Amino acid sequence: MAEKGVREKIQQFGSYLSGMIMPNIAAFIAWGIITALFIETGWTPNADLAEMVDPMIKYLLPLLIGFTGGKMVYGVRGGVVGATATMGVIVGADIPMFLGAMLMGPLGGYLIKSIDKPLLPKIRSGFEMLYNNFSAGILAAVLAGVAMKIIGPVVEGLNNLLGSGVEVIVNAGLLPLASIFIEPAKVLFLNNVINHGILSPLGVEEAAATGKSVLFLLETNPGPGLGILLAFMVFGKGMSKSSAYGASVIHFLGGIHEIYFPYILMKPALILAAIGGGATGVLTFTIFNAGLSATPSPGSIFALIAMTPRGNHIGVLLGVIAATAVSFLIASVILKSSKDDKEEDIETAAGKMEGMKGKKSSVADSFASHKDNVTSLNAENVNKVIFACDAGMGSSAMGASLLRDKFKKANIGIEVTNTAINDIPSDADIVITHKDLTDRAKAKLPGAQHISVENFLNSPKYEELVSQLKK
Incomplete structure (x- = not known):
């Protein structure tokens, strides 16, 4: 029970992080398209249109995150305060303030909510608008000042530390080991936490400097899941075999990775296939120096191709193929080795798991x-x-x-x-x-x-x- 409670708290915290990014994915993709097309090394370089790249990453995207974070806590009112407070960390730092926005947005929403709760019921009729405008405005101004002078520099230091840590891991050739943590976490429905709460903000900053980032590929690679589903199509039984065909289409083409999670939960040893496939894919990406210009969402092969900058398509496709092949081989061995056991189909496994939990x-x-x-x-x-x-x-x-x-x-x-x-x-x-x-x-x-x-x-x-x- 304690383990379940910890997992739920992690999921809940992570959902707030990813919840600030997910509604704004379209803006991230727009920025990625503009970057891939118009920067000096893009598909069709255009100096005038490329001028949008820097303002979008420094101002538009963090402000959207800050507004969304505040709105999640206290509606539009919280969003306005959160976005204004985010402006402080933007001005107070020299790097894109995604982490700062993810901090100041919810903080602004929480503080204005805390102020409104005791004071708003005491406001006399006719003075509501005066109170609403000035209370939010004063708080937003104070938060923006504090964020600019104190929080911005602190978050910038933390951000630089995280970025340096990732750089050390990449330079040491240890990035494939990240799959040991990423793949099991995905199956526990922490995929959005990892991708949109951690990897995407770091990847955007790297892409702003180099035009691409391999971090966008760590969680979104559809290869590991496709390999497992292909193994079920060949060696599975019952409903797990018949449903794997449709699941593979939804997963690989539609980009909904959650579709293959139950297949691993049904036979937990298959997490080894996901880890092996994920690590192989990451290793291939790093060997070919492949990356994406922005986060692909959903994790469809079409989205990966669309976000791939010029000169990186071979590396990206080889990484997906290699991950699929290794995942398929490991999953096939696991499924074949258990062929003499009384194998449950996916519906039976679902019922058994519910029965074990008293459902x-x-x-x-x-x-x-x-x-x-x-x-x-x-x-x-x-x-x-x-x-x-x-x-x-x-x-x-x-x-x-x-x-x-x-x-x-x-x-x-x-x-x-x-x-x-x-x-x-x-x-x-x-x-x-x-x-x-x-x-x-x-x-x-x-x-x-x-x-x-x-x-x-x-x-x-x-x-x-x-x-x-x-x-």
Whole structure:
């Protein structure tokens, strides 16, 4: 239980970090495209258009992060204070202030929320606008000054220290060892934490100086997951074998890496295949001095190719191919060596894991046990179904699409959408999450009905839910 609590706290903290980056990925990609095309070593060098590169990375991207961080804590009001406070660290440092923005944004939102809580109820009618504008303005001005003089230089020093550490690891040829930590963490649904909370900010700074960064490839390489899914296609059994075909397409072309996590959770030894494939891919990238101009999101092969600067495509593709091959070989050995065992398919494994944790597999039972005042489950008392994942963009979007299709075929007119766990709307009636994220979803919206699934792509609970709603 203690280990589970620690993991949930890490996931929750990481979701705040990645949550500040994920909504702004389009801006990062725009910056990456402009950089790849128009800088001096780009595809079509253009000195005038290249002038956008520096202001975007120094001002636009950190301000977007700061605003998003403040908004996550206290809405638009918190976002405005957070963005203004972020301006202080931008001016107070000579490097792109991504880490500073990730600090000042939430801090600004938290402080204005803390001030409003005791003071706002005491403001007399007619003075609300005066209080709102001046309280936020004064706090933002103070925070910007403090950030410029104190926090900016401190964060810059920390940022330089982290950058130097990464440089030492790269120069020592030890970067492939990062896969020992990255691949297991991904399977525990910390992939967005690692990629968007840690690697992307460091990678953007490196790309600003050199036009590319290998850090964008450490977590996003689809090769390790593809190799494991290919092994299941050849040596798997039952549902795990048949579902691997569709999962490989969604993973490799769609870029939703979460789709292969249940296959590793079903047979944990396969984490060795992911680590081996990941390390091989990173080694190949470093040998060919390959990198990307910006973070690819989602981690699709199409996104990787689009973000690859001129002269790096061979290295990037070879890294993906090498990772796939090594991962496939290791996974094949593991699957073949267990062929005489009583092998579970992915649905059986999901049920077993739920049983071991004392969970009920029936949707109806899970509803009845979760909330006593629910007398029945039908289309009349369910208006909104929410799929939630850490970032609200990958696996949850896929699951929502599948359930919408099932609802449409069953003539069930209930809204189905997806979101990040931190943004679950208060009017959601049913919340569907992966089992590793359900506790966080329950803490966010305890009054809703919660369904845990093992595999967003092919869960028997979808059919059970459709059946219950039709009744």
